Amino acid sequence: MKKLLLALxxxxxxxxxxxxxxxxxxxxxxxxxxxxxxxxxxxxxxxxVKGRDIFGALVPYGEVWRLGANASTKVKFSTDVNVNGxxxxxxxxxxxxxxxxDSWTLMLNNDLTLWGSDGYDAGKDAVRMEATPKTSNxxxxxxxxxxxxxxxxxxxxxxxxxxxMVALPIAVESDGQVAKNMETALNNAYRAHxxxxxxxADKGEFEKAFKQIDMAIEMNSTSWYTQWIKAEIYxxxxxMKKAIKQGEAAIKMGDEYYASRNREFTYKPGLVEDLxxxxxxx
Numbered sequence: 001m002k003k004l005l006l007a008l009x010x011x012x013x014x015x016x017x018x019x020x021x022x023x024x025x026x027x028x029x030x031x032x033x034x035x036x037x038x039x040x041x042x043x044x045x046x047x048x049v050k051g052r053d054i055f056g057a058l059v060p061y062g063e064v065w066r067l068g069a070n071a072s073t074k075v076k077f078s079t080d081v082n083v084n085g086x087x088x089x090x091x092x093x094x095x096x097x098x099x100x101x102d103s104w105t106l107m108l109n110n111d112l113t114l115w116g117s118d119g120y121d122a123g124k125d126a127v128r129m130e131a132t133p134k135t136s137n138x139x140x141x142x143x144x145x146x147x148x149x150x151x152x153x154x155x156x157x158x159x160x161x162x163x164x165m166v167a168l169p170i171a172v173e174s175d176g177q178v179a180k181n182m183e184t185a186l187n188n189a190y191r192a193h194x195x196x197x198x199x200x201a202d203k204g205e206f207e208k209a210f211k212q213i214d215m216a217i218e219m220n221s222t223s224w225y226t227q228w229i230k231a232e233i234y235x236x237x238x239x240m241k242k243a244i245k246q247g248e249a250a251i252k253m254g255d256e257y258y259a260s261r262n263r264e265f266t267y268k269p270g271l272v273e274d275l276x277x278x279x280x281x282x
Contacts, residue, residue, distance in 0.1 A: 025048075025069075026045040026046055026047040027045065028044075028045050029044055030043050033146075033147035033155070035147065035150055035155040036152045036172040036173075037172070038077060038081060039076075039077075039079075040075070040077060040147050041075070042073065042074070043073070043076075044068040044074070044143075045068045045069040045070040045073075046068065046069070046142045046143050047068065047142070047161075048142045048143070049139070049161070054161060054164070055161075055162065055164055059099055061100045061101060062099075062100060063098065063117075064117040065097050065098065065099060065117060066117045067159060068143060070116070072094040072095070072109075072112070073094065073095040074093070074095065074112065075092070075108065076092040076093075077091065077092075077170075078090055079173075081170045081171065081172055082170070082173075083108065083129065083169070084129035084169075086127045088108065088126055088127055092112060093109060093112075093126055094108070094109045094111055095108060095109075095145075095157075096109055096120060097159070097166070103131070103133070104132075104133055104166050105131075106128065106129055106130075106166070107128040108125065108126045109126065110124045110125075110126055131168065133164050133165065133166040134165045134166070135163055135164065136163050136164070136165050137163075139162060140161050140163075140165075144159075144160045145157065145159050148167070152172075153171060154169060155169075155170055155172075156168065156170075157170060189219060190215075190219035193212045193215045193216035193219065194212070194216040196208075196212040197210070197213035197216060197229060198233075200212060201233045201236050201237075202236075204236075206233065209233050210230075210233060213229055217230065222257075224251075224257055225250075225254075227246065227250035228247065228250035228254075230246050230250075231244075232274075235274075235278050243278050244275060244278050244279055247271065247274070247275045248275065250271070251268060251271050251272065254267065254268060
């Protein structure tokens with residue numbers, strides 16, 4: 001029995017030893033940078049020079065290169081961006097290049113399944129552009145992809161390896177995103193005031209309820225539903241005369257709203273039923 005346990009222990013030790021993770025020759029890396037209101041995330045593997053000739057040798061000129069090692073490099077944009085004058089939808093793209101001595105072609109491609117560049121299909125490119133490489137006095141031993149020259153309106157995705165650097169400029173629409181966010185915030189704000197009004201009305205705190213619902217109406221006076229909530233607050237407070245008048249105005253607004261969209265005002269029967277109850281309780 002002791003021999004069996006010893007054999008299992010030794011076997012288990014050997015298995016664990018052989019399964020240990022070893023350092024990768026081209027370690028994985030992730031770069032994350034916010035540009036304006038856009039998050040740019042790049043995942044790739046970083047090969048090293050190790051005394052080798054790189055461009056025109058290890059990385060041949062005129063051939064598609066995965067911009068790193070192992071699986072294809074990926075670039076993820078959290079919002080739409082513009083590359084080389086072309087609008088690119090938010091999402092993830094594989095990133096390739098065709099290096100040459102005096103000019104590179106940079107490509108964002110829709111195929112995310114490739115290992116390296118085998119099977120690369122130019123027909124799946126989302127965008128491609130020509131870029132001029134620059135020679136750096138500082139040698140980059142391990143290939144690096146970074147986001148540089150960041151402003152509120154754009155940035156450069158920079159590939160640096162050995163003594164060569166090349167950039168893919170991207171542009172973002174921060175002003176449009178800010179305006180959209182502000183509109184969303186305002187819309188949510190009037191709803192927040194409306195919800196607060198209902199909360200206070202349910203607690204019988206009608207002064208606070210009317211203050212909140214009036215703020216909601218001031219922010220969005222065209223919402224028939226917000227107008228109806230005010231009618232309900234009047235009814236809960238016992239002022240049926242004002243509740244009926246406010247309710248009739250809200251229903252009229254609802255009629256006009258749904259008619260303008262050629263849709264049925266499906267909520268109307270329930271509102272009319274409540275209105276009749278209020279009239280009966282006067």
